[in-house]
Every structure is written in structure tokens, then in C-alpha cells.
Amino acid sequence: MIVGRSIIIVAVAVTLVAPALAQEHSHEDTSSPAKNRWSFAGPFGKFDRGQLQRGFKVYREVCSVCHGLKLIAFRNLADPGGLGFIAAQAQAVAAEYKIQDGPNDQGEMFERPGRLADYFPPPFPNDQAARARYNAVPPDLSVIAKARGIERGFPYWVFDLITQYQEQGPDYVTALLQGYEANPPAGFTLPPGSFYNKYYPAHAIVMPPPLSDQRVEYTDGSPMTVEQYAKDISAFLMWAAEPHLDQRKRVGMQVFIFLVIFAGLLYFTKKKVWHQVDLHPEELRARPPAEYPSA
Amino acid sequence: MSSAEPTRRDFIYIATGAAAAVGTAGALWPIIAQMNPDASTIAMGAPIEVDLTPIAEGQVIKVFWRSKPIFINHRSKKQIEDAQNVDVAKLPDPQADSARVKPGHEQWQVLIAICTHLGCIPLADQGPYDGYFCPCHGSIYDTSGRIRQGPAPLNLALPPYEFLSDTKVRIG
Amino acid sequence: MVHLNMNGHPSYQPKNAFMQWLERRLPIAGLVYSAFIVYPTPRNLNYWWTFGGILTFMLAVQIVTGVVLAMHYMPHVDHAFDSVEHIMRDVNYGWLLRYLHANGGSMFFLAAYIHMFRGMYYGSYKEPREVLWILGVILLLLMIVTGFMGYVLPWGQMSYWAATVITNLFSAIPLVGESVVTWLWGGYAVGNPTLNRFYALHYLLPFVIAAVVVLHVWALHVAGQNNPDGIEPQTEDDTVAFTPYATIKDAFLMMVFCILFAWFVFYVPNFLGHPDNYIPANPAVTPMHIVPEWYYLPFYAILRAIPNKLLGVVALVASIFVLTLLPWLDTSKVRSARYRPLYRQFFWVFVVVCIGLGWLGSKPPEGNYVLFARIFTIYYFAFFFVILPVLGKVEKTKLLPKSISQAVLREGMPIGTPAPPPAGMHRA
Numbered sequence: 001m002i003v004g005r006s007i008i009i010v011a012v013a014v015t016l017v018a019p020a021l022a023q024e025h026s027h028e029d030t031s032s033p034a035k036n037r038w039s040f041a042g043p044f045g046k047f048d049r050g051q052l053q054r055g056f057k058v059y060r061e062v063c064s065v066c067h068g069l070k071l072i073a074f075r076n077l078a079d080p081g082g083l084g085f086i087a088a089q090a091q092a093v094a095a096e097y098k099i100q101d102g103p104n105d106q107g108e109m110f111e112r113p114g115r116l117a118d119y120f121p122p123p124f125p126n127d128q129a130a131r132a133r134y135n136a137v138p139p140d141l142s143v144i145a146k147a148r149g150i151e152r153g154f155p156y157w158v159f160d161l162i163t164q165y166q167e168q169g170p171d172y173v174t175a176l177l178q179g180y181e182a183n184p185p186a187g188f189t190l191p192p193g194s195f196y197n198k199y200y201p202a203h204a205i206v207m208p209p210p211l212s213d214q215r216v217e218y219t220d221g222s223p224m225t226v227e228q229y230a231k232d233i234s235a236f237l238m239w240a241a242e243p244h245l246d247q248r249k250r251v252g253m254q255v256f257i258f259l260v261i262f263a264g265l266l267y268f269t270k271k272k273v274w275h276q277v278d279l280h281p282e283e284l285r286a287r288p289p290a291e292y293p294s295a
Numbered sequence: 296m297s298s299a300e301p302t303r304r305d306f307i308y309i310a311t312g313a314a315a316a317v318g319t320a321g322a323l324w325p326i327i328a329q330m331n332p333d334a335s336t337i338a339m340g341a342p343i344e345v346d347l348t349p350i351a352e353g354q355v356i357k358v359f360w361r362s363k364p365i366f367i368n369h370r371s372k373k374q375i376e377d378a379q380n381v382d383v384a385k386l387p388d389p390q391a392d393s394a395r396v397k398p399g400h401e402q403w404q405v406l407i408a409i410c411t412h413l414g415c416i417p418l419a420d421q422g423p424y425d426g427y428f429c430p431c432h433g434s435i436y437d438t439s440g441r442i443r444q445g446p447a448p449l450n451l452a453l454p455p456y457e458f459l460s461d462t463k464v465r466i467g
Numbered sequence: 468m469v470h471l472n473m474n475g476h477p478s479y480q481p482k483n484a485f486m487q488w489l490e491r492r493l494p495i496a497g498l499v500y501s502a503f504i505v506y507p508t509p510r511n512l513n514y515w516w517t518f519g520g521i522l523t524f525m526l527a528v529q530i531v532t533g534v535v536l537a538m539h540y541m542p543h544v545d546h547a548f549d550s551v552e553h554i555m556r557d558v559n560y561g562w563l564l565r566y567l568h569a570n571g572g573s574m575f576f577l578a579a580y581i582h583m584f585r586g587m588y589y590g591s592y593k594e595p596r597e598v599l600w601i602l603g604v605i606l607l608l609l610m611i612v613t614g615f616m617g618y619v620l621p622w623g624q625m626s627y628w629a630a631t632v633i634t635n636l637f638s639a640i641p642l643v644g645e646s647v648v649t650w651l652w653g654g655y656a657v658g659n660p661t662l663n664r665f666y667a668l669h670y671l672l673p674f675v676i677a678a679v680v681v682l683h684v685w686a687l688h689v690a691g692q693n694n695p696d697g698i699e700p701q702t703e704d705d706t707v708a709f710t711p712y713a714t715i716k717d718a719f720l721m722m723v724f725c726i727l728f729a730w731f732v733f734y735v736p737n738f739l740g741h742p743d744n745y746i747p748a749n750p751a752v753t754p755m756h757i758v759p760e761w762y763y764l765p766f767y768a769i770l771r772a773i774p775n776k777l778l779g780v781v782a783l784v785a786s787i788f789v790l791t792l793l794p795w796l797d798t799s800k801v802r803s804a805r806y807r808p809l810y811r812q813f814f815w816v817f818v819v820v821c822i823g824l825g826w827l828g829s830k831p832p833e834g835n836y837v838l839f840a841r842i843f844t845i846y847y848f849a850f851f852f853v854i855l856p857v858l859g860k861v862e863k864t865k866l867l868p869k870s871i872s873q874a875v876l877r878e879g880m881p882i883g884t885p886a887p888p889p890a891g892m893h894r895a
Contacts (some may be wrong), residue, residue, distance in 0.1 A: 146737060
């Protein structure tokens with residue numbers, strides 16, 4: 001009865017709050033990006049090496065013109081759980097870039113080919129140069145897959161917690177890259193110099209649509225469509241943001257299994273220890289020290 | 296444990312204790328491993344290539360590899376002869392000069408410039424042997440980098456290196 | 468020959484020669500023995516009592532992971548964000564240590580809130596445990612400050628703007644407010660001096676917390692544990708030795724708690740965080756919605772519910788300070804809500820209100836959200852200042868059991884055990 005009354009109170013409270021729930025997106029009328037199926041989602045998720053390599057190709061041929069990747073070093077391309085390059089391939093990629101080094105013995109800075117230890121060089125020397133060129137600062141993409149999310153109100157976040165949905169970033173990026181519309185809806189004023197995008201906050205994004213069909217050549221037979229490019233670059237960016245994802249989930253499974261077994265063992269130990277208490281109340285009292293194993 | 300079984304060690308206690316030990320070890324390992332050199336430090340320690348053409352005969356240059364100073368000494372003919380004409384058995388740390396250079400490149404001496412006594416950087420082209428002299432405690436090395444006098448116990452160490460050509464060496 | 472000390476409990480008598488030598492000079496083994504091995508613990512404690520142990524465990528986890536993270540973190544505005552990424556990418560198991568520490572903070576607060584709600588439900592704050600409770604409130608306050616400063620360290624957008632918003636609260640203080648804010652900042656805005664001092668203090672405070680925990684456990688051991696029935700142990704039948712009975716029970720629930728912890732760390736490590744904190748701090752751009760971490764949301768909701776700046780800050784401080792008055796505001800002579808049917812209902816509404824305030828704290832302060840935040844804030848304070856004092860006087864409580872063992876056992880057997888075999892048959 002008491003529990004019943006409490007439940008009624010909870011229900012009343014929730015019902016009172018429910019109208020507020022309906023106001024989820026009143027301040028931001030953006031569509032919600034679709035949930036894609038990712039190879040790296042879920043407890044057994046792993047990056048798809050082929051997809052990462054395709055995504056890297058898209059980055060190099062399309063995105064790297066404006067966007068940096070300064071937290072990724074060329075050696076990371078050969079790291080386990082990533083693109084699966086061997087060291088020589090990563091070195092070859094590095095050598096294609098010019099890295100600023102110095103000062104030399106004359107006190108001057110100079111350029112040299114990249115090495116494995118070097119990081120991807122920025123496409124512009126500083127934010128001011130970028131703003132002068134593009135009227136905006138293209139963000140570095142190293143952690144963008146974790147820096148973007150999708151607001152999902154109650155109770156969706158409960159489902160997300162249980163289903164381990166952590167791919168909001170890639171879903172957002174995939175949707176954004178395909179979300180350009182040539183003609184904004186009637187009544188919408190597009191600020192000059194920007195483009196209409198369904199998923200971008202306030203719908204006006206300064207980045208022009210970067211992808212088009214056949215823009216990047218795939219040699220593994222994957223479709224060369226905007227949709228495929230968007231998915232591949234999003235997967236690549238997820239790797240760039242979380243290079244140890246494979247290891248994290250693998251170790252996580254081992255830890256989980258261990259913890260469940262250990263908790264089970266502790267449970268039965270507890271039952272055994274307390275069982276004797278319940279049957280022999282005189283055992284309850286703190287016993288004299290002689291009976292303890294080592295005092 | 297009940298008084299009927301005073302000494303029997305039950306399986307469940309052993310299993311739980313073993314699991315606890317395994318869990319503790321597993322939890323401790325990352326704490327310890329994180330102090331080992333990280334990936335970026337290891338990458339910075341990658342081999343370096345040095346161009347030998349600007350080094351004149353008799354000149355010693357210093358480069359860094361894995362944050363250690365390296366002497367690259369373009370030895371003169373006299374220095375090479377002095378290094379080879381030595382009774383190896385009488386040296387404090389016996390080692391022939393041929394073991395301290397690469398065949399065909401005897402004029403190039405590549406040494407880790409850290410005194411084997413307590414770690415100071417010796418001075419090049421110094422001392423009675425025209426080799427190296429460590430100012431900290433007076434260790435004297437010859438033109439092969441071998442210890443001759445002073446408190447240092449060992450010859451100056453050699454880094455791993457190989458000649459990519461007559462004018463380029465890779466250290467590391 | 469059993470040596471009993473002043474409490475009538477067995478005292479530590481080492482057989483080992485070295486231990487005898489040590490015990491005479493620094494009786495630390497004897498202290499551990501009396502406080503954690505033979506220490507009499509009520510036999511009817513349920514699993515809600517494990518959370519004190521869980522909190523101690525989480526404090527240790529945070530300190531250990533924090534110290535090893537500190538070996539790699541750089542507390543400078545130009546390097547902080549990148550140094551955290553360096554930890555995530557290059558440091559051996561750095562990703563694990565970082566996610567343990569970040570999610571560990573959340574787990575720490577989760578355990579703390581459950582621990583506090585347990586205390587409120589079972590009357591653990593009542594005489595003679597008032598100081599124990601107040602020490603707990605001090606611990607909560609220290610945790611809040613420590614967690615806030617820790618969140619600033621990665622120097623993301625949320626770090627920077629949370630620091631700006633919370634330090635600006637102090638400007639509400641009349642006369643000296645602005646000077647206090649400048650003093651906190653060490654500059655004209657949140658910047659490098661602020662980051663550096665937050666780092667120093669974030670490293671220091673957990674050890675202050677550890678010291679207050681020692682006082683908290685000491686105060687606990689003087690009064691003894693409360694228990695779900697809220698009546699004091701009377702005979703030895705009412706208690707069990709802490710080890711192995713409470714120890715093994717605590718160990719089990721701690722592992723279950725670790726399973727939840729592992730779920731976050733390994734599978735949803737960024738669930739409780741905010742994506743904006745992966746954007747490096749930009750003093751020129753304010754995020755659209757500045758939201759604190761979930762464990763501060765109820766207080767954030769109370770702060771924003773009051774339309775006046777100074778009164779909002781007063782309400783925020785009062786919402787924590789009122790907890791220290793709890794032992795005196797609750798006038799009931801009965802401790803445990805098990806025997807207080809009316810109080811129990813108001814308690815559960817209070818829990819729903821706290822959770823509701825938390826949810827409202829995550830919403831923009833507009834429209835109905837503000838209305839409900841105000842209603843819930845009124846209930847929050849009314850619970851302490853109106854409901855509890857009145858309830859103690861008018862409530863009809865249930866009959867208390869004669870003793871703990873009477874509550875737990877019936878004719879020597881725990882309630883729920885099948886009836887013993889008829890007399891004449893031997894027990895196996």
C-alpha cells in the first residue's frame with residue numbers, strides 16, 4: 001500500500017513534467033540525424049580497416065584542404081586497431097608532406113619531408129589566416145567525432161545507455177555531409193556566404209558542400225557516392241578521435257567477464273559465511289583472538 | 296567456519312582469493328605500465344640520418360639521438376694510427392679499434408658522448424692522447440674513445456649505426 | 468585466555484614476535500583489529516550500508532588514477548587540452564586511466580548521493596550521530612569543489628565556461644564580490660593563473676577529503692553503525708564481527724558497483740560528459756547551452772529558479788547548508804523510516820524532487836522548465852523547514868521491535884528460513 005502510494009506520487013510528478021517534455025526542440029528546430037549501423041558500435045565493435053582507409057583517402061583528397069588533423073601522427077596510420085598500414089606505407093605517406101623544421105645552423109626555418117614521428121601539418125598557419133581566407137575557421141578534425149553529439153531527451157538516453165550508443169558524433173557528421181539542400185525552405189533567409197544544411201544548428205553553415213559523387217576514386221569496389229563518402233569519412237574521424245576503441249572494447253569484455261565471475265564468487269562466499277551465522281547464532285559474537293588465523 | 300570443520304579450506308574461499316589476486320594484479324599493471332616511455336617518446340627516438348660531407352678531417356660534431364649526445368669524429372690519419380697501434384691487453388677496458396669502427400669507414404668514429412663514470416659530456420680533441428677528456432673527474436679517453444686514465448670504468452659506448460653511403464650514416 | 472579491552476571486546480594479542488615488538492611501539496595492528504575486524508556491527512544491515520565502503524574505494528581509485536594522470540598532464544592553457552589527448556593516445560593505458568578518472572568522479576557522486584539518501588531514510592543523522600552527519604556534509608562540499616576544479620583541467624569549452632559561470636557567482640556577494648572574483652581568477656578573466664591554481668588545489672583537496680574521512684569513520688565508530696530498524700544494539704546477539712561478515716558483504720556489492728563502473732569506462736565512456744568539452748576552450752565563443760556535469764544539476768536548477776542573482780546564490784548555498792541542520796529540524800523520536808509510514812512518503816517525493824531538479828538543471832531556463840524548477844525548489848526547502856519539524860510531532864509511528872535480533876530472527880532462526888526439523892532428529 002505504501003509502495004502503491006509512492007508510485008502514484010511518482011506518476012503524478014512525471015505527468016506534471018510531461019508537458020515540458022514536449023518542448024524538447026522548441027529552441028532548435030533541427031532534424032534528428034539517423035542512426036547508422038557502424039562496425040565499431042556495440043560491445044564487440046571493431047573498426048573496419050577498409051572503411052578507415054577509404055575514409056583516409058576522402059580526408060586527404062577533400063577535407064585536408066581546409067581542415068587540420070594535428071593530433072594524428074603519421075606513425076598512427078600503422079598502429080594496431082587502425083588503418084592497418086605497415087610502417088613503410090605510413091612512412092611513404094609522411095614523405096609526401098612538407099614539415100616545417102629548424103632553425104638550422106644559419107638560424108632559418110626550413111622545410112623537410114615528413115617522418116613517422118611528425119604530425120599532420122595544418123593547412124593554414126593560424127586561425128587568423130584561415131578566417132581571412134574562408135570567413136570562418138575550419139575546425140581541426142582530430143576529435144570532431146567526439147565533439148559533436150545528438151541531444152536525445154528522456155527516455156531515449158536510457159536506451160542509449162543500455163544499448164551503448166556512443167556513435168552520435170559519426171551519425172551527426174554523416175548526416176551533415178548529406179544534409180545540404182540547394183533550395184532552402186520557403187520563408188528561410190539564408191545569410192550571404194553560407195549554405196543551407198538540415199542538420200546544422202540554425203541551418204546556415206559556411207562550409208560549402210564538400211562531397212559529390214565520383215569525387216574520390218575507390219579501388220575496392222565500394223560505391224563512389226556521397227553517402228558512402230560520408231560514412232567512410234565519419235568512420236575515419238571516429239578512429240582519429242578514438243584510436244584505441246578496438247582495444248578498449250576488447251579489454252572491456254575481458255574485464256566484464258572477470259568482474260561477473262568474481263562478483264559471483266563473492267556472492268557465494270558471502271552466502272557461505274553468513275549461512276553459518278544464521279544457523280548458529282552463538283557464532284555471531286566476536287571470537288577470542290586464538291581462533292583467528294594469524295594475529 | 297563452523298566448529299565441525301576447523302581446518303578444511305573450502306574451494307569457494309580459495310577460488311575467491313585467487314580471483315582477488317588476479318584482479319589486483321590486472322588492476323595494478325596499467326598503473327605501472329603508464330610510467331614506461333609513451334608512444335610519442337618512442338617515436339621521437341627513431342633513427343636519425345646525418346650527412347657527413349660538411350665534416351672536415353679532424354673535426355668533431357655533436358648530434359642528438361634519443362636525447363643522448365653523439366660525437367661524430369672525422370679522424371685524421373694520425374689519430375687512426377694512434378688508435379690502432381696500441382697493446383690492447385694493457386687497456387683498462389680491452390677493445391681493439393677495429394671493433395669500434397665499421398670496416399671501410401675507419402675515419403668515422405661514432406660514439407655516445409657520455410662519460411662512463413658519472414655521465415658528464417667529455418670534451419673532444421683534448422688530453423694527452425688527442426682523444427677525449429672529461430672535465431668532471433678527469434677521465435681521459437684515446438682517439439678510439441677508449442678509457443686510458445681516470446675513474447671511468449668502461450670505454451665510451453657506441454650507438455647502433457650503419458652507413459647508408461660514404462656520406463650518410465644512420466644512427467639508431 | 469581472552470584479553471578484553473575497555474569496550475568488553477577482544478583486544479589484539481599478537482603471537483608473532485615482530486608484531487609484539489611493533490604493537491608496543493605503534494599499536495596500528497591493534498587499531499585495525501579493533502576497528503575493522505572484531506568491531507561489532509549490527510547484524511541486520513542491508514546492502515545500502517555498503518556505500519560508505521564503496522565511497523572509500525572510489526576515493527582511492529580517484530587518487531591513484533589522478534596521481535598517475537598528473538604525471539602526464541600539463542596545466543597550461545596552451546598545452547592542457549593537447550596533454551589530455553596525449554594521455555588518451557600515446558601514454559600506455561592512458562585512455563583507460565583517463566576514462567577511469569572521469570567516470571570515477573561520476574561514480575563517486577552516485578555513491579555519495581545513495582549514501583546520503585540512505586542516511587535520510589534510516590535516520591542515521593539523529594542523535595548521537597549529528598557530528599558524523601555534519602562531517603559527511605563537509606565531505607560533500609569538498610567533493611563538489613574538487614570535482615568542479617577537476618572538470619576545468621581538460622580546458623575544453625565546457626571547462627572554460629563552467630569556470631567562468633561558477634566563479635562569476637561570487638560577484639553576487641555585496642561590496643566585495645568583484646574583488647573576490649578577481650582574486651579567484653588571478654586575472655581579469657578565467658585564464659592561465661586560474662587553471663594553474665585549480666590544478667594545485669585539485670591535487671590537494673582529495674587528501675583533505677581523506678583526512679575528513681578519517682574523522683568521519685572515527686565519529687562513526689564512537690557511536691556505532693545505525694541500522695535499518697533504527698534501534699541501538701542491546702546484546703551481543705544483535706551484532707556480528709565486522710570481519711568476515713560485513714567485509715564479505717561489502718566486497719560483493721563493491722564488485723557489482725565495479726560492474727556498473729566498467730560499463731561506463733569501457734563501453735559508454737563519454738555518455739556522462741558533454742561533447743562540447745572536446746572543443747578546445749575558446750574565450751570568444753560561448754557554447755549554446757552551458758551545462759554542468761549531472762551531479763551538479765539539482766543545485767544548478769535551484770540556482771536558476773530564483774530570478775534574483777544574489778538570492779539565487781544564497782539558495783544554492785542554502786540547499787547544501789540546510790543539510791547540516793537536518794538532525795535538529797527532524798523532531799521525530801523514531802529513527803528509521805521503516806517505522807514512519809507518513810515520513811516515508813514525503814521522503815520518496817523528496818527523492819523524485821531531487822531527480823526532477825536534476826533533469827530541469829539540464830534544460831534551458833525557459834517556459835515550463837522554470838515553473839517546475841520553482842515548484843520543486845519550494846518542496847526541497849519545505850521538506851526540511853516545514854515537513855520534517857511538523858511530521859515529528861504529528862506522525863503516528865509503527866511499533867518498534869524490542870531488539871535487532873528480535874527483528875531479524877524468530878526463535879533463533881532468520882525470518883524466511885524453513886522451520887527447523889522436529890525435536891529428536893539431529894542436525895546434519
